[in-house]
Amino acid sequence: MKERKAPLYDRLIQHQKEEPISFHVPGHKFGDIFPAEGKETFQHILSIDATEVEGLDDLHAAEEVIKEAQYLASRFFGAEDTYFLVNGSTSGNIAAILAVCRPGDEVLVQRNCHKSVLHGLELAGAKPVFFTPEYETRTHRYSLIHKELIDEALEQYPNTVAVILTYPDYFGRAYPIKEVVQAIHHHGLPVIVDEAHGVHFSLGSPFPVSSLNADADLVIQSAHKTAPAMTMASYLHRKGSRIDTSRLAYYLQMLQSSSPSYPLMASLDLARLFLSTFTESDKESLLSYITAVREAFKETDYLYEVLAVDEMDDPLKITLKAKEGYTGFQIAEQLESAGIYPELATSSQVLLVAGLIPNLEIETLKKRLRGVNWRLKSCGEHGTIKIEILNYPKVQSLAVSYQEMQQETPEFVNWSHAVGRICAESVIPYPPGIPLIVKGERMTEEQVRSVQALNKQGASFHNTAIKQGTWVF
Structure with missing residues (x-):
């Protein structure tokens, strides 16, 4: 029988039982001050919504119960370090990229990545080189990656400093991650994996292999997607010696709240407990x-x-x-x-x-x-409005760099005038949050037709103005 231990959650419950008198934030004072309309619904969670008082540790300088909770997570997932994320996998993706990439670095990136990966690359001032997974008729999506595809892209761009993968795709489709990671490591490069939808892969068969078991260097998982953690609660795992841990810790502090949510962190502690005791x-x-x-x-x-x-x-x-x-x-x-x-x-x-x-x-x-x-x-x-299958280049860099785009002023144009222009704001159907057209890319006629067809079918985009047109350089 495995020990059912959740040190952070247990300590919060103990603190609650001690009936503390709060002269500190948050202002709801463990739920004593709260609108009547929501008090019954929120009361239980507010009772553990604490702050960094004695005995409850500090996420950004963990030495006690948070450190222990993160250590237990690293042991379960097979990482050397595990960091709790309270700003979602978005913060983990961006921190990982900033830790590995410097301005001007070429980075190989899976084309169907989440928008947060692109935001991280832009903030880092990196030069993304996109590679497109092969189209699978079985899934009707670009979902297959193999080592030959990686080798070909890295031969074309020998100055690449890192590779960023998405695994699995939003629909749960995996690929031979072990051989892909091995191919990247053979080139001496670190691998960042956005494994937002694979936190439960560590449970083993019949689930696909986790990228941590494939020895990826940085792996980001959304614990709230399939494990029982609260929304925005995620993990970032480190493995191997290719990552500068001081840079990683610095950017995690920069990107995450200095007042992290204890309920979110406790839910990460409990999600790990749930997975580790799954029979x-x-x-x-x-x-x-x-x-x-x-x-x-x-x-x-x-x-x-x-x-x-x-x-x-x-x-x-x-x-x-x-x-x-x-x-x-x-x-x-x-x-x-x-x-x-x-x-x-x-x-x-x-x-x-x-x-x-x-x-x-x-x-x-x-x-x-x-x-x-x-x-x-x-x-x-x-149903008669057809969406054509877009033919993305196998390997493609941006037409204009992020640095160059910062010097330009975008203009809004109707879709009828968008073909051939440089995209100034990624066009992102949401969900899944995967850009159809990326910022810095020269827009093609088939891309514009696809966006217009999606609009007619009722797709949702993060920018509601997409229905009329788009921002371009």
Whole structure:
């Protein structure tokens, strides 16, 4: 029987039981001062919403319970150091990039990366070189990376100082991460992996291999995506000797709040405890549950296909592929009307994310799905608007550097005048937050057509002005 120890959480509960008199921040005084409308809902979490008083340690100079909690996390995940992140994986991605890259450095970056990776590169003043994963007809996405692709890109750009990978993709699709990391290390380069959707991979089969098990140098995981941590709670792991830990710690202090949330940190402590005590029996129960969920969706699959999974797929992710005449956006909208909320939708797919423990009655799900059926029959009006598969270059650098763009003043133009211009603000469908067009890239006709088609289908973008046009240089 594994010891159920969560040192930070345990210390917060002990502090609460001591009935402390607060003459310090936060102003709600452990929930004593709070609007009546929300007090009952928030009370329990406010009781451990503390600050850096004696005995509760300091995230930015951890020596006691936070240090112990981070150490237990590093042992479980197989890292040499683990850092708690309270500003999301975004802060971890940016800190990792700033720790490794300096102004003017060439960095090899997976094209379908999260926007936070691009923000980190811009802040670092680096020169990104994008490589595009191969298109897989099985997933209908650019999702396959292999060592030959890495070797080819590094031969073209021999001055590269680091490689940034995204693993798995948003839909849980993995690739041979061990051989890819080995190929990068063979060139003597550090590997940063945005593993936001793979925190549970450390549980082992049937989940894909974690990039930490592949000896990646810096790995960032969103503990809140599939582990039971609070939103914004993430881990950053370090492994090996290629990373300057003093630079990493400095940028983590710079990018994270000087008043980190104790409930968020405690949830990271508890998420590690949850994962470390997850049993084979728990896995069996989970897989049976996921099979039942998949079968429930297959019973109403005349407008979508439930994509099968293999050893490179995360079984927690269930993908619905819209059939001819329908879009993922329409299917998601109708599911939501029946109280079933997917993680995201694209023009052709809908992503569902299961938790690590069965959390609903399958018959309840089936009943709601049966209620969706009749609605879907009349929702095909936008299904004939096609989104072409964009042909990204295998390897591509920016047309204009970040430094050069800082000297220019952007202008807003209608999409009809955007082709051939330099993108001045990344065009980002959200979710998933992966740029369709990146800042500094010269826009193509097919990219513009895709954005216009997505707008017509009802896609959401972080910049609402995208419906009219875009910022260009």
